[in-house]
Amino acid sequence: MERNVKTIIAQMTVEEKASLCSGLNMWQTKAVERLGIPSIVVTDGPHGLRKQSNPGDMSSKTVPATCFPSGAGLASSWDRELIEAVGNALGEECQAEDVGVLLGPAVNIKRSPLCGRNFEYLSEDPYLSSEMGTHHVLGVQGQGVGTSVKHFAANNQETLRNSINTIVDERTLHEIYPSSFEGPVVKGDAWTVMCAYNQVNGEFCSENSELLTKVLKERWGHGGIVMTDWGAINARVKGLEAGLELEMPYVGPEHDAMIVGAVRSGELDEAVLDAAVERLLTVIFKAADGKKAGFAYDRDTHHALARRAAADSMVLLKNEDALLPLAAEQSVAVIGAFAKTPRYQGGGSSHISPTRMDAAFDFIAAAAAGGAGYAQGYPLKGDAVDEALIEEAVTLAAGKDVAVIFAGLPESFESEGFDREHLDMPASHNELIRRVAAVQPNTVVVLSNGAPVAMPWLGGAKAVLEGYLGGQATGSAAADVLYGQVNPSGKLTETFPVRLEQTPAYLNFPGGKSEVFYGEGLFVGYRYYEAKKEKPLFPFGHGLSYTTFAYESIAVDKAHMKDTETVTVTVTVRNTGERAGKEVVQLYVKPLDSTVVRPLKELKGFRKISLQPGESAQVTFALDKRSFAYFNTEIGDWFAETGAYELLSGPSSAETPLAAAVNVVSTGIPFRKVTRNTKFYELMAIPETAEFAEKAMNDSVEGLKQMGAMFAESMGDSGLVELFEAVVRMKKFDGLRSMSGLMGGGMTEEKLEATIAELNGKLGLG
Structure with missing residues (x-):
């Protein structure tokens, strides 16, 4: 429907304009019926639809929806097309429930493995997080439903999240933290961005004009709206001036009255309010016009997609003596309460009511022609070791060909709202694995967790499959991978440390009672481990397969380039095994003679490919100025230095067997003006x-x-x-x-x- 937004605004009273700047209730925006402005529903995501049957009634039940793998799992697929397909399905479910904006994706950087909300976040790397988030946005919005990329910005812990002041230097702030939002906003054209609770360098995100206006609106050209996280408002008028359009949820008439009063008194230019309302109306009308009346989706189809997504996201961390995949004729001891009562999603605002639930034991029992037995192994609640349960599991395991233990982190160990204090799984899980592995050499551990865990039992387990929080089909997906119906192809999007003291933010997480200092600077995740020559438990990008791949060659189409040009990199990879499989080809850029402090190398390209046995493929990457640039604080922009760069490719950050070189010539000037201190x-x-x-x-x-x-x-x-x-x-x-x-x-x-x-x-x- 064609509407002239400016004409509508001209007919609105100041009170009506101000009213649009806050919600109607918890989940709806206000309407202005006399001008044909509708109310729209916004609701929680990002890995499923968490909508109450009556958005205006907090006591109403949550509607059933497909629970897809959480962000930590789904991103481990490194599969842009898969994530977009999941986003498309989420958009369909929003259409069926008359939801105009789905809150997500959550693209905050995994600064520390202790962050309680890491299960929802995508990666420790901003490029990877940005790419995955972009395709989530493209999928959802392709169905005429908006997204809200969250939580902007530098929101990397739950401890004191409502007030903590993040102290971070300018280069780190731009290169690591907002960068993960850039793709979803610029390439994905996200309708909305959600600002975080915390402060950044002394300014609350809800009133931080540097972030909301200079970066988001001016540098990135965001044409949508900024909304608060629920209750993240600090000073309402200051927030509006800084670039915050929508306060959620509605807290009463006082905040709207503040805006009206500021306009009436001359404190706030009405043009600022008009600009905010124009953005609000653009999004509201886009959501209203995108509605598909009477839309319905196929639950079975979405469940099948959830199963495929979970299987393609699982990461095979270890597979000694090629224990996996299991053969049907092997007898199996299925151990662990999670095998029958899955830990499949994180706790907090993203908690979905699934349309169905697959338990791993049922699917393993169906696949195991040699027979499958079950032992609980540990209590579902509490951390105490139960000797009777362990003895039952040990006895069962000793009498079978293989033991498959389902273990990990219960919801009480990780959730939105609090941070973890250690990397350990419950003592009951660790002791169970240790005792079973002592009597059964063929022990497989399947992990259900939202973030890295310590593995003191790793030497005793022949195979480890990281399942993350795989959604409602995590059980069937695990069986698919264990029995080779799906060849595992997931790769870690975060580094797994050996111990907590090894982590980059160890000395500065979660900070003091009022501020947290990002003392590790640029050296987040693998950037830190490589600079320190620290060997982690499992490196960023790691993930095994039931087949093998050879990285055969790398070539560039030019040895020299100006920063206004693009270099094309071609990597040839071959499947040298006996099974069809998928490989994530990773490309890193390493500056060789930089004059500023930079990470040893950084991810700048990746592509997931599928190869038959013996088949090879050429994967091409296009690298532009941004691929070689750092954020130059003197000019306030990205700058690619003149110099030599190495281009490295391989299956993980720790294994890059192929290398090529390119010399970049900068056409920019790295300072605003020559001074007596110019070098x-x-x-x-x-x-x-x-x-x-x-x-x-x-x-x-x-x-x-x-x-x-x-x-x-x-x-x-x-x-x-x-x-x-x-x-x-x-x-x-x-x-x-x-x-x-x-x-x-x-x-x-x-x-x-x-x-x-x-x-x-x-x-x-x-």
Whole structure:
């Protein structure tokens, strides 16, 4: 339906405009019936629809919906098309329930494995998280339903999440944390973004104009709205001015009245309110116009998709002696309460009422022609070791060919609302695995957890399958993988540490009573482990298969490129095993001679491919300026340095057997203006000033050499020569001011200032 939003706004009273800036209740926006402005329903996601049957009545029941794998699991598929298909199904279920906006995806970075909400988040890597989040958005919105990318930004813990002040340096803030939102907003065109509860560098996210306006609206061009997380408002008028359009949920008339009062008094320009209402109406009408009356979806089809998604997301961490896949004729001891009562989703706002539930034991029993027995192994509630349950499990395991233990983290160990204090599974789970493995050499552990766990029993288990929180079909999917109906192809999107003390944020998580310092800076996840040469339990990107893959070759279409160009990288991979399988081909970029602190390498491309035995495929990646850039805080933008870069490809961050090189020439200027502190190396990287900088630096170097020789001769100290040679090697990092005075050759201050002005003129910087 065609509408002129500006005409509608012109007819609205200030009170009506202000009313649109907060909800009607917990889950609905307000309507203005006289102007044809409808109310729409927003509701929780992101891995399923959590909608109350009556959005206006908090006591009403949650409607049944398909529970897909949570974000931690689904992202482990590294499969853009699969995630988009799941998003499409979520959009269909929203249509069936008259939901206009589904709250998700959750793309916050996994800074620490202890974050209680990590089960909902996608990765420790911003590029991977951004790509997965983008395709979630494309899938949902392809059905005419909006998304709300959350929680913007630097919301990486549950401890004091309503008030904690995240202290993070500017480069880290841009390179790691908002970056995971960029794809969903820019490429996915997400209708809404949800701001987080916390503060960032002293400003609440709900009133942080740097994030909401400068980054989101101006740099990324977001045309939708920003809504609060539920109850995340701090100062209502300040939030509106900073770029916050919608407060959720409705808390009473006072906040709307604050906006009206601010306009009436002249404190708030009405044009700011009009701009917010224009954005709100754009989203509201888009949702209303996208409604599909009488829409229905096929529950069986969606359950089948949930089963495929869960199976393709499971990560085979270990498979000693090719114990998996199991053969039908093997007898199996199925052990662990999770085998009959699955831990399939996280706790908190994303808790779904599933349309059905698959228990792993039922599907294993159906597949095991050699027979399957069951033992509970541990109590469902509590951490206490139950000797009787363990003895029953040990006896069962000793009499079978294989033991498959279902273990992990109960909901009491991880949930929205609190952070974990350690990496341990319940003592009852750990002791069960240890005791069973002692009598049964063919022990398989299937994990159900939302985040990394310590594995003190790893040496005794021949195979470990990470199932994460696999949704309502996690049980059937586990059986599919265990028996080889599905060849596992998931890869870790986060590093599994050996111990908590090894983790990057260990000294700074969860912080003090008012602030948390992101002291690890850029070195989050695998970036930290590689820089420190720390060997984790399992590295980022790791995941085994029932077949094998060979990385045969890598090639680039150019050895030199300007940062305005694109380089195409081609990687050839072959299935060298006897089964069809899928491989996630990963591409990392490694700066070789950067002048700023950077991670050793960073993920900049990935592609999931399917190969038959003996088949090979060429996978191509296109890398542009952004693939080589860091966030330059002086210019407030991304900057790709001139220099050499290595392009590395392989099956994980820790295994990159293929390497190629490309030289990048920057066309940008890494500073706003030449000053007396501009470095020689910065000027040498710019064609217009390179010759001057090279000569000026060399002249200074000659002066230093002469001075060093003079002092050595007069003092009889040959060691001074070596000292001055070391100083010379560092000369390129000096600022232009080093040209003045004795050490630089005696350039006067007047001449230095004239030189600086001349350089700015050459660069058009005035």
